[in-house]
Amino acid sequence: MNYAGRKVLVTGAGGFIGSHLTEALVREGASVTAMVRYNSSGDRGMLAQLAPEMRAEIKIVSGTVDDSDFVMSAVAGHDIVFHLAALIAIPYSYLAPRSYVRTNVEGTLNVLEAARRLGTSRVVHTSTSEVYGTALRTPIDEDHPLQGQSPYSASKIGADKIAESYHRSFGVPVTTVRPFNTYGPRQSNRAFIPTIISQALSRDTIMLGALDPERDMTFVTDTAAGFLRAGLAEGVEGETCNLGCGETHSIGWFAERILALMGVDKPIRVDSARIRPAASEVKKLISDNSRAKARLGWEPTTSLDDGLNATIDYLRENIESYRSDEYGV
Numbered sequence: 457m458n459y460a461g462r463k464v465l466v467t468g469a470g471g472f473i474g475s476h477l478t479e480a481l482v483r484e485g486a487s488v489t490a491m492v493r494y495n496s497s498g499d500r501g502m503l504a505q506l507a508p509e510m511r512a513e514i515k516i517v518s519g520t521v522d523d524s525d526f527v528m529s530a531v532a533g534h535d536i537v538f539h540l541a542a543l544i545a546i547p548y549s550y551l552a553p554r555s556y557v558r559t560n561v562e563g564t565l566n567v568l569e570a571a572r573r574l575g576t577s578r579v580v581h582t583s584t585s586e587v588y589g590t591a592l593r594t595p596i597d598e599d600h601p602l603q604g605q606s607p608y609s610a611s612k613i614g615a616d617k618i619a620e621s622y623h624r625s626f627g628v629p630v631t632t633v634r635p636f637n638t639y640g641p642r643q644s645n646r647a648f649i650p651t652i653i654s655q656a657l658s659r660d661t662i663m664l665g666a667l668d669p670e671r672d673m674t675f676v677t678d679t680a681a682g683f684l685r686a687g688l689a690e691g692v693e694g695e696t697c698n699l700g701c702g703e704t705h706s707i708g709w710f711a712e713r714i715l716a717l718m719g720v721d722k723p724i725r726v727d728s729a730r731i732r733p734a735a736s737e738v739k740k741l742i743s744d745n746s747r748a749k750a751r752l753g754w755e756p757t758t759s760l761d762d763g764l765n766a767t768i769d770y771l772r773e774n775i776e777s778y779r780s781d782e783y784g785v
């Protein structure tokens with residue numbers, strides 16, 4: 457891949473996947489502008505954890521995708537836009553659905569409208585496996601029906617459809633990547649894998665919600681590699697590609713596996729407050745990634761045990777910054 461000399465904007469660069477993508481783009485020689493949500497304390501999100509020499513290579517702009525004028529000024533002067541900024545927590549979308557529509561649907565509209573007016577040569581839009589809802593058939597390919605099982609999922613379906621329409625109506629060169637669940641260093645405790653590891657490091661008992669949902673987990677550097685390919689692949693405008701491994705396990709299975717890799721033996725208990733409404737919970741996800749292989753030349757390369765061990769090592773070193781009250785559902 458040749459990103460040398462490319463002017464690239466990453467929205468949501470302070471987030472988990474965004475920070476890894478930003479780092480990978482710098483390594484590939486791109487000139488990267490990282491757009492992070494404005495924060496009066498000067499917080500750069502996960503970018504703060506990058507090495508100082510890496511941070512020095514990144515231009516940071518602070519603002520929100522909700523603000524169309526700001527987005528227009530941020531997109532100007534860039535060849536490729538990776539659009540990752542979004543509200544992502546499913547349980548919080550039950551509490552504040554309108555904010556998900558504003559950020560995820562209108563925010564995406566703002567990015568696409570800016571790309572349309574400015575003639576940006578490629579937009580990579582971030583979807584999610586949540587748009588499929590509980591698998592009606594497996595493995596899940598890109599033609600699987602879309603089911604809005606949570607306001608979060610519905611907002612991402614809306615965003616995907618806006619992206620599709622901007623390609624069809626105005627020829628905006630947008631490629632949509634649809635990551636299945638992603639894990640690895642720098643992920644917040646909101647997600648289940650850091651929740652399990654940080655509890656194993658700091659508590660006597662592992663407290664989780666539903667243990668039976670199944671997830672297809674991709675290590676974050678593999679997910680970022682899929683984005684890199686989508687930014688440069690030829691002839692993929694208007695297409696959507698799953699980024700997943702094609703292997704699924706239950707949450708309970710992951711908890712047992714992580715405890716075994718950590719060499720600890722602690723009981724796993726169910727906390728009913730962490731269980732999502734039954735009709736909203738996505739019970740099974742497993743990806744068919746053949747389109748990403750064929751169209752993007754992408755394939756995940758990190759084994760599950762290697763990825764889990766890297767995540768465990770990261771959390772062992774950073775457990776102090778993972779506050780115990782942050783366990784998410």
Ligand SMILES: C[C@H]1O[C@H](OP(=O)(O)OP(=O)(O)OC[C@H]2O[C@@H](n3cnc4c(=O)[nH]c(N)nc43)[C@H](O)[C@@H]2O)[C@@H](O)[C@@H](O)C1=O
Nearest residue numbers: 544546584585636637646647648664665666669707784785
């Ligand atoms: C691809 C997709 O990935 C993420 O969505 P998610 O799949 O909901 O991820 P999660 O790690 O929150 O939950 C995975 C599963 O694990 C179950 N679970 C059990 N016990 C706990 C628990 O204690 N905490 C959490 N968080 N989950 C738990 C939970 O009920 C669910 O079945 C988002 O980033 C989203 O933005 C996105 O796009």
